[in-house]
Amino acid sequence: MKVLVTGAAGFIAGYLVEELLKHGHEVVGLDNLSKYGPLEKSYDRHPRYRSVTGDAKDAALNEDFNISTAESTTVLQLAEAIWKKLKPGTPFRFVSDTPFKYDVQRRVPEVSKARRVLGFECRTSLDTMLDEVIPWVKNQVELGNI
Ligand SMILES: NC(=O)c1ccc[n+]([C@@H]2O[C@H](COP(=O)([O-])OP(=O)(O)OC[C@H]3O[C@@H](n4cnc5c(N)ncnc54)[C@H](O)[C@@H]3O)[C@@H](O)[C@H]2O)c1
Numbered sequence: 167m168k169v170l171v172t173g174a175a176g177f178i179a180g181y182l183v184e185e186l187l188k189h190g191h192e193v194v195g196l197d198n199l200s201k202y203g204p205l206e207k208s209y210d211r212h213p214r215y216r217s218v219t220g221d222a223k224d225a226a227l228n229e230d231f232n233i234s235t236a237e238s239t240t241v242l243q244l245a246e247a248i249w250k251k252l253k254p255g256t257p258f259r260f261v262s263d264t265p266f267k268y269d270v271q272r273r274v275p276e277v278s279k280a281r282r283v284l285g286f287e288c289r290t291s292l293d294t295m296l297d298e299v300i301p302w303v304k305n306q307v308e309l310g311n312i
Pocket residue numbers: 172173174175176177178179196197198199200201202220221222223
């Protein structure tokens with residue numbers, strides 16, 4: 167299948183494009199380079215990848231996919247998991263406001279479309295993901311991108 171990935175120079179797309187190529191798809195990556203500027207990606211010279219510099223608002227081919235895990239995690243669980251990685255051995259404490267009446271309590275992404283159309287299924291655990299994302303965020307903060 168030929169897939170258009172918007173925001174192709176971004177964080178999520180970096181993983182998504184690799185997966186799509188791994189599964190044999192042909193990928194066109196579109197990005198206006200507004201966030202990180204020109205970047206080298208590992209798949210830039212992949213024979214089934216083509217990079218286009220442009221604005222997604224000009225591309226009418228949009229299809230939405232949830233490419234996250236279908237596993238639900240609360241913000242509190244996420245905060246605690248991040249804290250334990252950043253401050254091992256330091257007890258986790260939190261304060262919170264009283265929730266609004268209609269606050270979403272649990273969010274469970276619908277991922278069947280990505281599986282059906284792209285053959286993509288997220289198998290990375292939260293723990294593994296945090297081990298990759300935390301150093302990436304630290305680096306981006308140092309670079310002044312965040
Ligand atoms: N990172 C997450 O955990 C997460 C979770 C849920 C949803 N999302 C959503 O997924 C999307 C991508 O997230 P990300 O973390 O990869 O963001 P990112 O900022 O790393 O990447 C976004 C990319 O889109 C490009 N871009 C912005 N406007 C554009 C336009 N008009 N045309 C073409 N390219 C454009 C930027 O240059 C950038 O490279 C965002 O909409 C974000 O809100 C992210």
